[in-house]
Amino acid sequence: MRWHRNRSHPGRPEILDLRHFTGILRYLVASACSYNEDMQRRSLTITGSRLGVLDVPEATWRTWLSERGELPMRIKQIRRWILARRAESFEVMTDVPAALRRDLADRFDPLASRISAHRQARDGTHKLLLTLSDGRSVECVLIQEDRRRTACISTQVGCGMGCVFCASGLNGLERNLTAGEILEQLVRLRNLLPTDERLTHIVVMGMGEPLANLDALLVALKEAGDRQGLGIGARHITISTVGLPSKIRQLAEAGKEYQLAVSLHAPNDPLRTRIVPTNDRIGLQEVLSAADEYFRITGRQVTYEYVLLGGINDYPSHARQLAGLLRGRKAHVNLIPFNEVAGLPYRRPGDAALAHFVALLRQAGISVKVRKRKGSEIEAACGQLRRQLLSAVPAAEG
Ligand code: SF4
Numbered sequence: 001m002r003w004h005r006n007r008s009h010p011g012r013p014e015i016l017d018l019r020h021f022t023g024i025l026r027y028l029v030a031s032a033c034s035y036n037e038d039m040q041r042r043s044l045t046i047t048g049s050r051l052g053v054l055d056v057p058e059a060t061w062r063t064w065l066s067e068r069g070e071l072p073m074r075i076k077q078i079r080r081w082i083l084a085r086r087a088e089s090f091e092v093m094t095d096v097p098a099a100l101r102r103d104l105a106d107r108f109d110p111l112a113s114r115i116s117a118h119r120q121a122r123d124g125t126h127k128l129l130l131t132l133s134d135g136r137s138v139e140c141v142l143i144q145e146d147r148r149r150t151a152c153i154s155t156q157v158g159c160g161m162g163c164v165f166c167a168s169g170l171n172g173l174e175r176n177l178t179a180g181e182i183l184e185q186l187v188r189l190r191n192l193l194p195t196d197e198r199l200t201h202i203v204v205m206g207m208g209e210p211l212a213n214l215d216a217l218l219v220a221l222k223e224a225g226d227r228q229g230l231g232i233g234a235r236h237i238t239i240s241t242v243g244l245p246s247k248i249r250q251l252a253e254a255g256k257e258y259q260l261a262v263s264l265h266a267p268n269d270p271l272r273t274r275i276v277p278t279n280d281r282i283g284l285q286e287v288l289s290a291a292d293e294y295f296r297i298t299g300r301q302v303t304y305e306y307v308l309l310g311g312i313n314d315y316p317s318h319a320r321q322l323a324g325l326l327r328g329r330k331a332h333v334n335l336i337p338f339n340e341v342a343g344l345p346y347r348r349p350g351d352a353a354l355a356h357f358v359a360l361l362r363q364a365g366i367s368v369k370v371r372k373r374k375g376s377e378i379e380a381a382c383g384q385l386r387r388q389l390l391s392a393v394p395a396a397e398g
Helices: 018-047 058-066 073-083 098-107 179-190 210-225 245-253 269-275 277-281 284-298 316-326 351-363 384-392
Strands: 114-120 126-131 137-145 148-152 156-158 173-176 201-204 237-241 259-263 302-308 331-337 367-370
Touching: 058 073, 073 179, 126 179, 137 179, 148 179, 173 210, 179 210, 201 210, 210 237, 210 245, 237 245, 245 259, 245 284, 259 284, 269 277, 284 302, 302 351, 316 331, 316 351, 331 351, 351 367
Parallel strands: 148 201, 201 237, 237 259, 259 302, 302 331, 331 367
Antiparallel strands: 114 126, 126 137, 137 148, 156 173
């Protein structure tokens, strides 16, 4: 382990450089993970272990139902109960024959995850810690603002990208989530709302790098868009990434109008590599060209996310460089003042530095917003609650 000297600003905070080396390794593990997930799913099917309904493959359903003399249409009926009618048990599915409901309960779980912690902030933000069927856990958040009901969801357990300021990546990547586990977070959050309300937006900004688990994510989001279910259209879905160029292109080719948010966090390669270690083998220009291509193919303006770390990437010179980088691009910048995390040596920028940063970007004609802080008293930032609870109690509270 070594510390990286802050050459541009001597005397300013230094950045732990260990992840610079582990980030690349973790990325490789993340890529291999989708294959492992497939294998894991197949083995669950073969060995007869319990599965959540949203993760049962179509072929397994068909075989299982035909063995009981039931038609395949039951699949749709059961999923609709969960996705549209908020069923959390088979018992309430009153138009499904009682014997079939008993068989279902013996073999499957309507929802495979369990809520192991639920916190609510004064501003209406809810945060859930969900324990998955293998005992691992992920976080998801419901943000309520005016008429918007936004679900912020995770795509991986942990994260392999190693961004130095992030609580989710502190212990590296454990595994990818399945499509059903991603979808279940939406169901769990939607079920917190009164019955006359629905989720209106999704932001894929929780734990994990979404594009490192793109196949499962696309399956889950397709389901989320179904009008017979959650009915959340692609234009209301934002996918955030540290910038994996080939995956950005794959997402563009998916033919959906998802909003893309690219996490820049720095306006030059040396600083970005210190904050986002995967930048080392990719580079800013590659990330920006992939984002340009996303805009060209989908017509959707790209948002650039920039976490402001006090004394590290919040100098006027950084704002000017950032403006230079984005000039001529149809882009929007979201500035996110750092949410302080216990155990990490970074701090929120001062108000004056923040205001100056914003002013410099605006003067350069860049569209910019500062993200409001939501749910701060419930550790709503990515990975904070999970980390806090897992380090406090061996088995999370029930
Ligand atoms: S900020 Fe996102 S990509 Fe980076 S380590 Fe955290 S979860 Fe992973």
